[in-house]
Amino acid sequence: MTDSSIGTPEQLRDPNYTPPLAKAIPLGIQHVLAMFVSNVTPAIIIAGAAGIAFGPGADPEARIYLLQMAMMFAGVATLIQTIGIGPVGARLPIVQGTSFAFLPVMIPAMIGAGTAGLAGLMTGVVIGGLFHAFLGLFVGRIRFALPPLVTGLIVLMIGLALIKVGIEYAAGGAGDFNRGKETWGGVSNWFQAGVVLFVTLGLKFFTRGMLSVSAVLLGLIAGYVVAYLMGDVNLAGISDAAVFALPEPFKFGFEINWAIIIGMCLMAFISAIETVGDVSGITKGGAGREATDAEVTGATFADGFGTAIAGVFGSLPNTSFSQNVGLIAMTGVMSRHVVTIGALFLIFCGLVPKIGAIINTIPIQVLGGGVIVMFGMVAAAGASMLSDVKWNSRNMVIFATALSVGLGLQQVPDAMVFLGDTARILLTSGLLPAAFIAIGLNLILPEHFGDEADDEVSGSVKGIKENSRKA
Template sequence: MTDTSIGTPEQLRDPNYTPALGKAIPLGIQHVLAMFVSNVTPAIIIAGVAGFGFGSPDVGALIYLIQMSMLFAGVATLIQTIGIGPVGARLPIVQGTSFAFLPVMIPAMIGAGTAGLQGLMSGVMIGGLFHFCIGFFIGRIRFALPPLVTGLIVLMIGLALIKVGIEYAAGGAGDFNRGKPTWGGVSNWFQAGVVIIVTLALKFFARGLLSVAAVLVGLIAGYIVAFVMGDVSLAGVGRAGWFQLPKPFAYGFGVNWAIVIGMCLMAFISAIETVGDVSGITKGGAGREATDEEVTGATFADGLGTAIGGIFGGLPNTSFSQNVGLIAMTGVMSRHVVTIGAIFLIICGLIPKIGAVINSVPIQVLGGGVIVMFGMVAAAGASMLSDVNWNRRNMVIFAVALSVGLGLQQVPDAMAFLGNTAKILMTSGLLPAAFIAIVLNLVLPEDIG
């Protein structure tokens, strides 16, 4: 519900309006709380794939990845809200580390051999530059991505990640964690269950800030339970420093074509997601359609923010849809409110102790939050599909794309005849499903069934 004490209705619909600091700061922090957990989770997952996740002696590397997730989410958000020439929508768009890239990054990391994070970050940087170039023609390709295609893609992203949530709740992903006697134990699932129950209770029965930050509060509740049960170690917090600047090419530079191609292909998906978010913000906050300049500027900022982040060890950035809903709820369209949130993220990203505190969260507690978040991604895709006219043509397109995509995820060695790069891209399931859906939607006639 719109709070008219913040400003007049005309002011609240104006992106350039600046509320009084006493109102603007809490609103900016609220935007950060709504996206905070989703923003750092991909870094934790990738750290686990790279071999220095929870329980690894190389705690500093994980903390650095978490730092970069916060720091460059803030930097990318500033690019969106403040703008640099044609770059940036100058709208209240919150940027953050994208879940969408995980189904591509995870198999690419596993199959990349010695490339590891070096190859991944180089791919993120190159993919970001490619994403930037999409801004020059984003308006011309929107026709090829109706809700049938975009909804399927978002649904598959969620379905591909749900396995990770279950593994985390059980005690961690990977053979190393599965070998632990506590893996799949009652205590792990009890702590994950606390997170899920508290999150759902707040989401449906609380109001205001508690409802917006339900997942974060749920994680805090699970963390407290885990601490009481003796599963929390704060040793890393004491060793972590108070300030650290990002390092350019912290992992070196090495091109891995599987990752580069995957990042570039996923950039199209991310760009379309951003277009949808920009439209949602202007409709929900100002009651109007997004202009071509806003859509183009937002896409430019997406790519530039990702490319800069990749140089310093950050993961791909995109606009965060949950914050679009927050703008519709508060009715405050001010981009300067989100700028305050971006500054807060940047400050957090420069303080390793904050990353160390996040690192101290037990994996099973994080798993409870991840189950909710990844399920919501799949649900968002299903919601987008509700706009589809389910005639025989569209059902066939959906069926074939979904079957091939999920099948390749479940049987990754089904195309053993392919080379390493092609096999990695097919294993994600997401890219072949998107390709099939886009092509069939373009070539099949509309008048079938």
């Protein structure tokens, strides 16, 4: 339901309409609240995987910088989408943010043999972003190869791959360093994570409007307060952080690592299709129409170039945020200028290291309580997409084979020890082999393969039910 004081129904469906600033600013901040936690979480996870968050190699300054850049370049990428530069940008209210989709590929590359390091990671992000932008030239032509069976499986796999990280964080952190702590898996860690879960779910289901939209953020704040009262928050680093700082190009260096580059390029296909879906969701939910080819192409260009620019300055891949698509449908406000205001707020946050330093003080177990919900929602979104699939024997075999191989390689990475570092890192992510198997089998197997057998089974079951009713 929308507020009539914001504008007429026709104005609210117009992306170029600017609501009164008194309404536009809170609406823009609401978009930031909806995506803020999801946007900075990948940076925290990669900092841990890179060894700069905990242990002997910890580097609080580098971790704070990653958090700054996550905020700043989410804002920059969003501006590219909303304002546009020539053919780049959909000029729609699309909120960009750091993508979870790339984590199952990035984490093994950061912690496995032949690790990339942040220099190799950021170089891969730049090259992968440019490849992603290139996909904008023909993204519409490859959609046929990615039906709900494939895209739903991939999104489900992303969520399943990350759920382990959420549990490890709630227990006290991921990695051998954290597992070596006496407090790992302790009651206090799980209590603080539980507070976040309890408050998040309570606000999500028993409140409306701004409180419901920012449920995860408010849940983290509640967990943070509890952790502070329990003596688990260290505020020492906030005073040392600068008040203002500009981003540095190639702060972590430049290094070619083929595992990361190939992984980023392959995942660009998935991210591009996700963006196409989000663009369609925005135009349908906010304006009641289909997205134009120019909007789809422009959004894909912006995704890629936004990611490439982010990589240059030490940030992670960006993509459109689905939770903000739902927010537009809920508020009924289609204005791209509202999202532009949110983007400017994100850029401001990225220029102030003290904000990153405050985020850096969040205890890992508190963050774990939030990411359990977020990663579970990613898996649930994949399951929702799979509900559109016709579950005949053909599709069940495709799904079963891809899921078994993907999850199996994730759980037993040593099974590919005979391969070189690059191939092993890509395959043991689980996500890429699952995607290849699903796409390949879906293209090779006849569309109606097994339908006759399915009809016979269905008829037999129906006959048994009818006989049971007669009896």
